[in-house]
Amino acid sequence: MNWTLPENIATYGGKIDAVFWVITIVTAIAFVLVEVGIIWFTIRYRQREGRRAHYTHGDKNLEILWTAIPALAMVVLGIYSAGVWADIKGRESAPAESLHIGVRAKQFEWNVTYAGADEVLGTNDDFTIRNQLHFPANEPILVWLEAEDVLHSFFIPQLRVKQDAVPGMTIPVWFEATRSGEFQIGCAELCGLGHYRMRARVFIHEQADYEAWVGEQIASRGQTGEAEETELATAASAPEAADEPASTHDHSAGGM
Amino acid sequence: MATIVAQPTGVPVVEEHHEMSFIRKYIFSTDHKVIGIQFLFLSLFFLLVGGLLAMMMRWQLAWPGKAMPFGGLFPEAMAPGGIMLPEFYNSLVTMHGTFMVFFAIMLLLVGVYANYLIPLQIGAPDMAFPRLNMISFWLAVPAGVIALASFAVEGGAAGAGWTSYAPLSALPEASGVSLGQQMWIVSLVILGLSSILGSTNYITTVINMRAPGMTWMRLPLTVWALFITAILALLAMPVLSGALIMLLFDQTLGTHFFLPASGGQPLLWQHLFWFFGHPEVYILILPAMGFASEILAVGSRKPVFGYKAMVGAIIAIAFLGWIVWGHHMFQSGMNPVLGTTFMVSTLVIAVPSAIKTFNWMGTMWRGNLHLHSPMLFAIGFVMLFVIGGLSGIFMASAPFDIFIHDTYFIVAHIHYVLFGGALFAIFGAIYYWYPKMFGRMMSERWGKIHFGLTFIFFNLAFFPMHTQGLAGMMRRLYDTSGYTHTADIQDTHLLISFSAFALFASGAIFAFNFFWSMFRGERAPDNPWNATTLEWQTPSPPKHGNWEEAPVVYHGPHEYSHPDVTDKDWLAQNERPDVVSPARH
Numbered sequence: 001m002n003w004t005l006p007e008n009i010a011t012y013g014g015k016i017d018a019v020f021w022v023i024t025i026v027t028a029i030a031f032v033l034v035e036v037g038i039i040w041f042t043i044r045y046r047q048r049e050g051r052r053a054h055y056t057h058g059d060k061n062l063e064i065l066w067t068a069i070p071a072l073a074m075v076v077l078g079i080y081s082a083g084v085w086a087d088i089k090g091r092e093s094a095p096a097e098s099l100h101i102g103v104r105a106k107q108f109e110w111n112v113t114y115a116g117a118d119e120v121l122g123t124n125d126d127f128t129i130r131n132q133l134h135f136p137a138n139e140p141i142l143v144w145l146e147a148e149d150v151l152h153s154f155f156i157p158q159l160r161v162k163q164d165a166v167p168g169m170t171i172p173v174w175f176e177a178t179r180s181g182e183f184q185i186g187c188a189e190l191c192g193l194g195h196y197r198m199r200a201r202v203f204i205h206e207q208a209d210y211e212a213w214v215g216e217q218i219a220s221r222g223q224t225g226e227a228e229e230t231e232l233a234t235a236a237s238a239p240e241a242a243d244e245p246a247s248t249h250d251h252s253a254g255g256m
Numbered sequence: 257m258a259t260i261v262a263q264p265t266g267v268p269v270v271e272e273h274h275e276m277s278f279i280r281k282y283i284f285s286t287d288h289k290v291i292g293i294q295f296l297f298l299s300l301f302f303l304l305v306g307g308l309l310a311m312m313m314r315w316q317l318a319w320p321g322k323a324m325p326f327g328g329l330f331p332e333a334m335a336p337g338g339i340m341l342p343e344f345y346n347s348l349v350t351m352h353g354t355f356m357v358f359f360a361i362m363l364l365l366v367g368v369y370a371n372y373l374i375p376l377q378i379g380a381p382d383m384a385f386p387r388l389n390m391i392s393f394w395l396a397v398p399a400g401v402i403a404l405a406s407f408a409v410e411g412g413a414a415g416a417g418w419t420s421y422a423p424l425s426a427l428p429e430a431s432g433v434s435l436g437q438q439m440w441i442v443s444l445v446i447l448g449l450s451s452i453l454g455s456t457n458y459i460t461t462v463i464n465m466r467a468p469g470m471t472w473m474r475l476p477l478t479v480w481a482l483f484i485t486a487i488l489a490l491l492a493m494p495v496l497s498g499a500l501i502m503l504l505f506d507q508t509l510g511t512h513f514f515l516p517a518s519g520g521q522p523l524l525w526q527h528l529f530w531f532f533g534h535p536e537v538y539i540l541i542l543p544a545m546g547f548a549s550e551i552l553a554v555g556s557r558k559p560v561f562g563y564k565a566m567v568g569a570i571i572a573i574a575f576l577g578w579i580v581w582g583h584h585m586f587q588s589g590m591n592p593v594l595g596t597t598f599m600v601s602t603l604v605i606a607v608p609s610a611i612k613t614f615n616w617m618g619t620m621w622r623g624n625l626h627l628h629s630p631m632l633f634a635i636g637f638v639m640l641f642v643i644g645g646l647s648g649i650f651m652a653s654a655p656f657d658i659f660i661h662d663t664y665f666i667v668a669h670i671h672y673v674l675f676g677g678a679l680f681a682i683f684g685a686i687y688y689w690y691p692k693m694f695g696r697m698m699s700e701r702w703g704k705i706h707f708g709l710t711f712i713f714f715n716l717a718f719f720p721m722h723t724q725g726l727a728g729m730m731r732r733l734y735d736t737s738g739y740t741h742t743a744d745i746q747d748t749h750l751l752i753s754f755s756a757f758a759l760f761a762s763g764a765i766f767a768f769n770f771f772w773s774m775f776r777g778e779r780a781p782d783n784p785w786n787a788t789t790l791e792w793q794t795p796s797p798p799k800h801g802n803w804e805e806a807p808v809v810y811h812g813p814h815e816y817s818h819p820d821v822t823d824k825d826w827l828a829q830n831e832r833p834d835v836v837s838p839a840r841h
Binding site: 004005006015016019020023026027030031034035037038041042045046047048051052053054055056057058059062063066067070071074075077078081082084085086088089090091107149150151153155157158160161162163164165166167168169171183184186187188189190191192193194195196197199 | 341343349415416417421423424427430431432515516520523556557558559561562563564565587588589591592595596600603604606607610613614615620621622624625626627635638639642643646647649650653654655656658659661663726727728730731732733734735736738739816817818825
């Protein structure tokens with residue numbers, strides 16, 4: 001059994017994991033204190049002939065003590081968490097210089113839109129790929145998240161990022177990966193009968209590889225003279241293959 | 257109870273209660289005790305149904321795509337060849353939550369025990385509005401029937417989760433469910449009406465019908481908890497009903513409250529649902545806290561430690577419960593600044609829960625603990641509620657909630673609170689008040705075995721879900737095997753499913769004990785637990801009208817082991833001070 005979080009590859013992931021460990025330590029102390037206390041009392045004070053319980057209605061000092069300590073712990077935790085929250089999800093938290101990518105979720109796929117040759121999102125040369133998110137490591141990424149039909153939730157566990165996609169809203173989501181590799185987007189909000197298989201492949205490239213990949217995409221689209229949605233044959237997007245165990249996926253880059 | 261009725265002739269006659277017909281006595285009864293028992297059978301039935309749905313989900317999660325045992329019994333639209341379809345799984349997720357939250361736990365806590373206990377514990381002959389009470393039960397029945405019947409209609413039962421987030425719940429073309437979702441809405445609107453009528457009754461009864469001497473600070477903690485719960489329900493249920501009717505209009509009349517196409521707002525549903533839903537969470541735990549407090553005092557032979565702090569904590573939770581709903585929506589797209597404020601209020605609400613926990617420990621400290629079945633379940637309640645409370649802190653912290661939101665960590669948390677918490681207290685309450693309800697004792701031996709097995713298999717089934725959540729396993733997935741990041745813990749599903757099956761099976765011991773004792777159990781004395789509260793100072797079971805002589809209250813609710821009372825270790829609330837020595841309480 002696994003007892004911790006998956007590998008962290010996000011620049012801000014360390015802060016989230018630190019919150020986890022702080023809460024784990026605080027709650028572990030409370031947990032041991034209470035559970036050991038209850039078990040000890042249950043054994044120590046179990047019924048015996050001739051014993052009479054100690055008659056008391058309580059103790060004001062104890063009452064104040066065990067109100068104040070949790071209250072203090074919660075206030076400290078709240079202030080600490082609020083800082084981390086603002087750093088990650090605050091409206092002003094995204095770095096100014098980011099690579100912009102559009103992600104539009106619909107039942108049951110992730111459509112990813114990349115800025116074309118002009119490197120500006122929302123222009124005619126944008127191109128869209130279904131169920132594949134490509135971006136470079138060590139560069140802040142700003143995803144403009146939308147949903148077409150119902151709620152979905154954009155979740156990449158190793159990047160410590162989760163954000164609901166809401167029809168009618170465009171929500172900025174930022175992250176920065178510390179290494180290249182291949183991962184998955186999962187949908188974390190129940191979105192219908194295909195919810196369980198609504199996933200996409202995430203390719204985090206080294207900077208040079210990413211530029212080469214973008215170049216290839218622009219070139220291949222330039223040849224056909226079309227900038228329309230392209231679907232690449234991948235295990236993740238082929239419905240009949242979606243239920244296969246992930247380990248059988250072919251991770252070779254040939255399809256790109 | 258006898259009433260004097262002025263006859264037209266002018267001659268006063270004492271009218272005895274006539275033998276009532278079977279229908280008036282047991283079916284359309286206005287007696288709060290009969291209504292409480294009716295709710296008990298109804299809610300235990302839905303507990304069984306909810307459990308069965310969970311077993312089917314556990315089969316699919318452990319052995320995805322394998323034919324279920326008895327799977328051939330299901331129609332093609334649910335499980336062709338016995339293999340569950342994803343849309344049927346979504347219906348199971350939705351209806352398991354709906355039945356457990358609204359028809360099992362809520363009815364067990366409030367329908368059963370508010371009805372049964374409030375008049376008995378405050379020394380009243382019945383509820384303030386007995387007919388309203390009867391209507392409240394007879395609304396809950398069709399609500400349940402409609403929810404059950406929705407499985408049989410075209411498109412199946414609702415499949416958008418027990419929270420029915422819009423737009424999925426509002427768009428039949430997106431969910432594949434139309435009539436089933438509408439029946440879900442109608443069912444809950446009717447149940448909401450039942451709850452509103454019941455709550456009006458409980459509040460009025462507690463305020464107006466307390467026996468002489470039953471001051472607010474002499475109310476048993478169960479009554480305090482049920483009273484505050486009724487206020488929460490009275491204020492929260494209309495919000496749900498309003499939201500449900502808007503959702504029904506979106507479905508059927510073409511309105512767009514929750515649909516962005518014409519300016520609607522999907523997040524509005526979440527705000528309305530959780531504005532109801534978070535008080536609802538406390539509706540589902542406050543009465544359980546009341547039962548546990550009371551049983552711990554009786555079992556420990558001590559007064560409740562910090563009674564006033566306990567009452568204060570209940571009231572504090574009830575106030576704070578209204579300003580924490582946004583913690584369900586940290587990742588919803590709501591303004592992150594709002595997330596910060598909801599995080600603070602949510603962390604604050606942990607404090608009264610901590611106060612209650614420490615006071616329960618204080619109640620046990622230096623007691624003389626009688627470890628009978630109700631006491632074991634009450635101790636189990638505290639041990640498991642603590643885990644659910646502490647795991648709540650992880651998700652209350654908005655930045656860490658980014659990771660665990662909508663994962664199995666949340667599933668683990670909700671079950672530690674609602675099963676480990678509420679249901680353990682309910683089992684304790686059933687064992688504890690059974691002798692009063694049915695005039696017979698449940699088997700102690702089988703009660704203890706039931707406790708042991710339930711405690712072990714509950715933890716084996718739900719604790720590993722924390723680890724699945726920490727690994728990032730999303731909830732409400734028909735098949736979790738397609739994700740690389742959770743491949744290592746996929747086999748945890750086997751442990752969980754086997755434990756869940758064993759947990760369900762240990763419920764059979766309870767069911768057997770429950771029905772067998774009704775006919776064969778040892779005859780119960782009036783006060784088998786030597787308890788102080790008023791319901792134990794009247795025959796088991798109490799007659800229509802409850803009291804042969806209207807009680808007068810002289811003492812606090814949990815006077816155990818008073819040093820001035822030497823011949824026994826308890827002092828009933830209505831024992832006259834000139835008969836027993838202390839006059840201090």
